[in-house]
Amino acid sequence: MSADAHSAESSGHMTPAQTWVVLAVLVGLTVLEVVVAMSSGGHGWVTVALFVLVIAQASYFALVAMGLGGETNTMKRLVAIPLVIAAFYALILCADAVWRGLGWVVAR
Amino acid sequence: MSATADAHGHHPAVAWPPDRMFGSVRPAKLAMWIFVLSDWLTFFGLLLGYGILRAESTVWHHPGEPALNIPFTAGLTLILAISSVTIIRAYDDASAGKRSGTSKWLAITAALGVLFLIGQYQEWFGIWHPGLMHEGLVFGQSSYASTFYVITGFHGMHVMAGVIYLLITLARNASKPVSGNEVELAGIFWHFVDFVWNIVFVLVYLIPGGS
Numbered sequence: 001m002s003a004d005a006h007s008a009e010s011s012g013h014m015t016p017a018q019t020w021v022v023l024a025v026l027v028g029l030t031v032l033e034v035v036v037a038m039s040s041g042g043h044g045w046v047t048v049a050l051f052v053l054v055i056a057q058a059s060y061f062a063l064v065a066m067g068l069g070g071e072t073n074t075m076k077r078l079v080a081i082p083l084v085i086a087a088f089y090a091l092i093l094c095a096d097a098v099w100r101g102l103g104w105v106v107a108r
Numbered sequence: 109m110s111a112t113a114d115a116h117g118h119h120p121a122v123a124w125p126p127d128r129m130f131g132s133v134r135p136a137k138l139a140m141w142i143f144v145l146s147d148w149l150t151f152f153g154l155l156l157g158y159g160i161l162r163a164e165s166t167v168w169h170h171p172g173e174p175a176l177n178i179p180f181t182a183g184l185t186l187i188l189a190i191s192s193v194t195i196i197r198a199y200d201d202a203s204a205g206k207r208s209g210t211s212k213w214l215a216i217t218a219a220l221g222v223l224f225l226i227g228q229y230q231e232w233f234g235i236w237h238p239g240l241m242h243e244g245l246v247f248g249q250s251s252y253a254s255t256f257y258v259i260t261g262f263h264g265m266h267v268m269a270g271v272i273y274l275l276i277t278l279a280r281n282a283s284k285p286v287s288g289n290e291v292e293l294a295g296i297f298w299h300f301v302d303f304v305w306n307i308v309f310v311l312v313y314l315i316p317g318g319s
Contacts, residue, residue, distance in 0.1 A: 013200050019193045026189040030306070034182045037314035046316055054310040058303060065192050066299045067292075072131040075141075082145055086152050090159060097163035 022065055029057045140293050144300045147266075151304050154262060155311060158255040169317045170250050174243040176313050177231065184227045185309050188302040191220035195274075195295045203288030207281060210291065214278045217298065221271040228264050232257075256312060263301070263308055270294075270301045 014022070036049045063069035068076055126132045162168055169175075194217045201209030226235070233239040240256075241247075247257045277294050280286050 013203060014196055016197070019196050019200075022196065023189065023193040026192065027186060030182060030185050030189060030309075033310055033314055034178060037178065037316065043316045050310050050314055054307055057306050061192075061299060061303045061306070065196065066296055066303070071133060072129065074129040075131070075133055075138075079141060079145060082149065086149065090152070090156050093156060094159045094163045097160040101164035101166060 025060060026057070026065075029053060029060070033057075134289060136289070136293060137296070140296045144296060147300065148304070151259075151262070151307075154255075154259050155307070158259060158311065161251040161255060165251060168252055170252065172244055173250065173252060174240055174245055176240075176256075178313055180227070180231065181309060181313050184224050184231075185305065187220050187224050187227070188305050191217045191224075192299055192302045194220065195291075195298045199288055199291045199295050202281075202286055202291040205285065207285045210286065211278060211281050214274055214281065214291070214294075218271050218274040218278065221267050221274065221298075224267055225264060225271070228260065228267075232260075259308055259312055263305060266301050266304070270298050273297060 033050060033053050036046060036053065039046065041049075062079065068079060130138060194213050198210050198213035198217060201213060229235065229239075230237065231239060232241055234242055245253045245256065247254055273294050277286055277291060280290075
């Protein structure tokens, strides 16, 4: 078996029907994000809903469109660990920024 | 493929046994993933700076600054989503040895990338409508304006790099058929560009301003 054929087997090709499903999911999530953003809900809830949707979309992208779902667990961890650590780092720093922003308002 | 390689006097392709840790992932694909991850950390730094500036600001959107056109940008997002599917079709055709199909889907993907760039040019500078720069969103005037131009501009450069990469692959396919593995590498980069745009679209365009 050639190297090409071997890699093709492991990476999992999509049928045209499956590519339509990928497109439908990506378009559906994008439309849903826009609908949520333009809804009249409270800012907090809209923000939380948008974060959930974007995480779902990013995960779907990485696992299905980029083919990470068909790789080994080591490969998945290689990609996921930097993303999770970065997200945790962002959470801490943004929470600190919100706190400092509130402190500025209180000081006024 | 081996026979073709032999006919040209090259060594036949070697089928290495699957690696215990990474399975049958080729070194080039692993390298592309590592590159994409390091590139993501650069984007992450920009998005984190945006998040911190926005979280600690009391006024994010200053009076007189134009609002971002969400429906128009949603259209650009859909263009990139479609291009993510067309690059998958290019990969499938290249793996199946369908040379003309590979060229067709690569060309469509590159064209969609160019369409996205034209849309972004319209948004910034204006073609058929005044762009944000003419409407009062001036770089350096506020954190809102500066972070918007830096993040979307950095992403736009990635789209341009992706289009060039696709056109080079297309040109190489015109001289001799490219393999599925080669198109897959271009596909990982292109998907990454779309992946990042979805995050930029939500964080920069859709998260509602508090003030």
